[in-house]
Amino acid sequence: MSCKRRCGAQWWHGKVKDCGYRITSGREAIIEALSVTQDHLSAEDVYTRIHDKYPNVGLTTIYRTLDMLVNAGLVFRFDFGDGKSRYELTEGPKGAHHHHHLVCTECKRVIDYTDFIDDELELLRSTEKGLSEKYGFRIDNHLIQFYGTCTDCLAK
Amino acid sequence: MSCKRRCGAQWWHGKVKDCGYRITSGREAIIEALSVTQDHLSAEDVYTRIHDKYPNVGLTTIYRTLDMLVNAGLVFRFDFGDGKSRYELTEGPKGAHHHHHLVCTECKRVIDYTDFIDDELELLRSTEKGLSEKYGFRIDNHLIQFYGTCTDCLAK
DNA sequence: TCCTTAATGGAAACAATTTCCAATAATAAG
DNA sequence: CTTATTATTGGAAATTGTTTCCATTAAGGA
Ligand SMILES: [Mn+2]
Ligand SMILES: [Mn+2]
Ligand SMILES: [Zn+2]
Ligand SMILES: [Zn+2]
Numbered sequence: 001m002s003c004k005r006r007c008g009a010q011w012w013h014g015k016v017k018d019c020g021y022r023i024t025s026g027r028e029a030i031i032e033a034l035s036v037t038q039d040h041l042s043a044e045d046v047y048t049r050i051h052d053k054y055p056n057v058g059l060t061t062i063y064r065t066l067d068m069l070v071n072a073g074l075v076f077r078f079d080f081g082d083g084k085s086r087y088e089l090t091e092g093p094k095g096a097h098h099h100h101h102l103v104c105t106e107c108k109r110v111i112d113y114t115d116f117i118d119d120e121l122e123l124l125r126s127t128e129k130g131l132s133e134k135y136g137f138r139i140d141n142h143l144i145q146f147y148g149t150c151t152d153c154l155a156k
Numbered sequence: 157m158s159c160k161r162r163c164g165a166q167w168w169h170g171k172v173k174d175c176g177y178r179i180t181s182g183r184e185a186i187i188e189a190l191s192v193t194q195d196h197l198s199a200e201d202v203y204t205r206i207h208d209k210y211p212n213v214g215l216t217t218i219y220r221t222l223d224m225l226v227n228a229g230l231v232f233r234f235d236f237g238d239g240k241s242r243y244e245l246t247e248g249p250k251g252a253h254h255h256h257h258l259v260c261t262e263c264k265r266v267i268d269y270t271d272f273i274d275d276e277l278e279l280l281r282s283t284e285k286g287l288s289e290k291y292g293f294r295i296d297n298h299l300i301q302f303y304g305t306c307t308d309c310l311a312k
Numbered sequence: 313t314c315c316t317t318a319a320t321g322g323a324a325a326c327a328a329t330t331t332c333c334a335a336t337a338a339t340a341a342g
Numbered sequence: 343c344t345t346a347t348t349a350t351t352g353g354a355a356a357t358t359g360t361t362t363c364c365a366t367t368a369a370g371g372a
Pocket of ligand 3: 107151
């Protein structure tokens with residue numbers, strides 16, 4: 001039973017196919033898992049979340065698929081300092097929802113924030129422009145994280 | 157033979173002692189290695205670089221010491237996506253030299269940049285202020301990295 | 313100089329990720 | 343639809359960065 005048969009075309013199919021990759025049910029499941037949460041999932045988190053519905057998707061496939069999706073630009077890989085990579089969609093069915101992170105170094109909690117982005121955007125653009133010119137770099141992306149202590153941990 | 161006897165007091169001794177840590181020759185060696193390079197060293201890089209002069213400093217000690225120095229705020233830990241942590245002094249004998257990074261996703265080269273920081277600084281301050289107020293976070297630090305393709309890799 | 317206890321090295325344990333390979337399934341071709 | 347091609351797969355084993363353990367050493371205060 002082909003994947004096309006099982007499920008209608010999805011917003012991300014084009015991007016995956018354009019990169020020469022096939023659409024499979026494992027990939028379906030993994031993108032689904034990432035798109036229904038706000039959390040920053042590890043490979044194993046993804047495994048746990050899809051295992052009931054897709055018991056035949058192995059952890060190896062998840063690692064491979066996440067790498068593939070990072071390459072295809074559909075997923076970001078983050079490191080919040082807990083020893084495992086964490087993943088997040090770069091965009092959903094409704095388009096991009098770029099944001100930055102606030103990381104508590106005590107309890108490792110991570111807050112997404114999108115406010116202030118408008119102010120930052122202006123500076124980011126000019127910084128990126130300046131850097132590309134000076135270093136001949138083509139900049140496709142950026143990572144901005146603030147580290148500190150969250151309200152809860154401050155209370156202690 | 158005590159460490160004091162072997163070598164004069166260093167700029168970082170106070171900070172280490174203030175945190176309740178002892179001054180040892182291994183720590184001496186590790187900070188020395190970090191302070192004579194611009195590179196972003198992994199634990200093993202540090203090991204290799206000091207091993208001739210200090211053959212009796214083990215890799216375990218390097219991991220432990222780097223952790224300790226991160227805690228004491230003397231060292232930053234970075235993740236540039238190559239699977240190992242990389243370390244850099246937060247400041248040298250002459251004071252802080254905070255900078256941001258430009259990471260080539262092709263060849264993994266990392267460029268430090270300090271230009272444009274002045275422009276960024278203004279926005280960083282206001283963003284940090286806004287975020288602390290909104291989320292009750294105390295922000296101590298930030299990480300800013302731009303990802304893209306370097307001149308050399310673009311040429312190919 | 314002596315004493316307490318933090319720091320150490322090396323081996324072993326650990327955990328995240330990758331590699332290998334034979335089996336399977338997505339897609340192109342007919 | 344059927345078949346052929348070849349990317350994708352799951353699971354076991356290997357790999358690799360990092361941590362844990364523990365008996366030994368040495369830093370630094372008394
Ligand atoms: Mn996020
Ligand atoms: Mn740097
Ligand atoms: Zn916290
Ligand atoms: Zn490059």
